[in-house]
Amino acid sequence: MHTAPQQPEGGQSALWNGPAGRAWVALQEVLDRMFEPFAQVLLEAAAREPVRQVLDVGCGAGGTTLALADSLGSRGGCLGIDVSEPLVALARARVRDAGTPVRFICADAQTHAFAPERFDLVVSRFGVMFFGDPVGAFSNLRRAARDGAALRFVAWRSPLENPFMTAAERAVAQLLPPSAAPAPNAPGQFAFADGARVHAILVQSGWIDVEIRRLDRDCTFAERDLLPYLTQMGPLGRALPGLEASTRARVIEAARAAVEPYVHGPDVRFTAVCWQVDARASSVRKLT
Secondary structure (H helix, E strand, C coil): CCCCCCCCCCHHHHHHCCHHHHHHHHCHHHHHHHCHHHHHHHHHHHHHCCCCEEEEECCCCCHHHHHHHHHHHHHCEEEEEECCHHHHHHHHHHHHHHCCCEEEEECCCCCCCCCCCCEEEEEEECCCCCCCCHHHHHHHHHHHEEEEEEEEEEEECCCCCCHHHHHHHHHCHHHCCCCCCCCCCCCCCCCCCCHHHHHHHHHHCCEEEEEEEEEEEEEEEEHHHHHHHHHHCHHHHHHHHHCCHHHHHHHHHHHHHHCHHHEECCEEEEEEEEEEEEEEECCCCCCC
């Protein structure tokens, strides 16, 4: 048996149906372009497997799900699941525009009652680090997967290894009201930084042949999108609306200066340092 950690008040659902979800909707095109190298890693997994049904966990606005559906064509189907209603609404709108046979549901993959043994491949692009009970979540995903089904996801390594992701927040820390540091392994962007912990979670959840390898990819987006990115994403984006105007201006100036080393003419470039995690669904069911 295992005990689920306590979630902060409101939890991830409140965050992703509030400011974080709105920010990702507003910047969907920027983020899809930025993280396109990781979508390719997931497409490679689908190309190698005898896939008929794919589950995209934490699908967000559906960019990776749509790419997977395009690659499968008529030989398979894709289901995207995300806890964020604003993002799922955008994903469904994109499906209507593209005419692609993809389904999206707004639900928590940790507890959703999936049809058992349905999926040949379970993927996620930065969508599995937010579970309050990761063992329970991956056990639920195992029940949704067929015996021998493949699991592939990408997750961030540590903040220290991803300085672009934290540069602005560190630069403006003294200008913002103090906030409590997150608990170790708390749900969030860097919750899966410890590869040994990720391995243990998957084994305990009924996954075998677990392989965790470092995955570094160069990411690029347009410099014109840098200020919208800085002022809407992450803790900084959530803090700015509550600041007095002059403080807000100082914070934005300091944040922009902190990421200047990553600006190269019309582009912003940085290296994303992540894990690529691969596993198989065990034929021996392990209940947790």
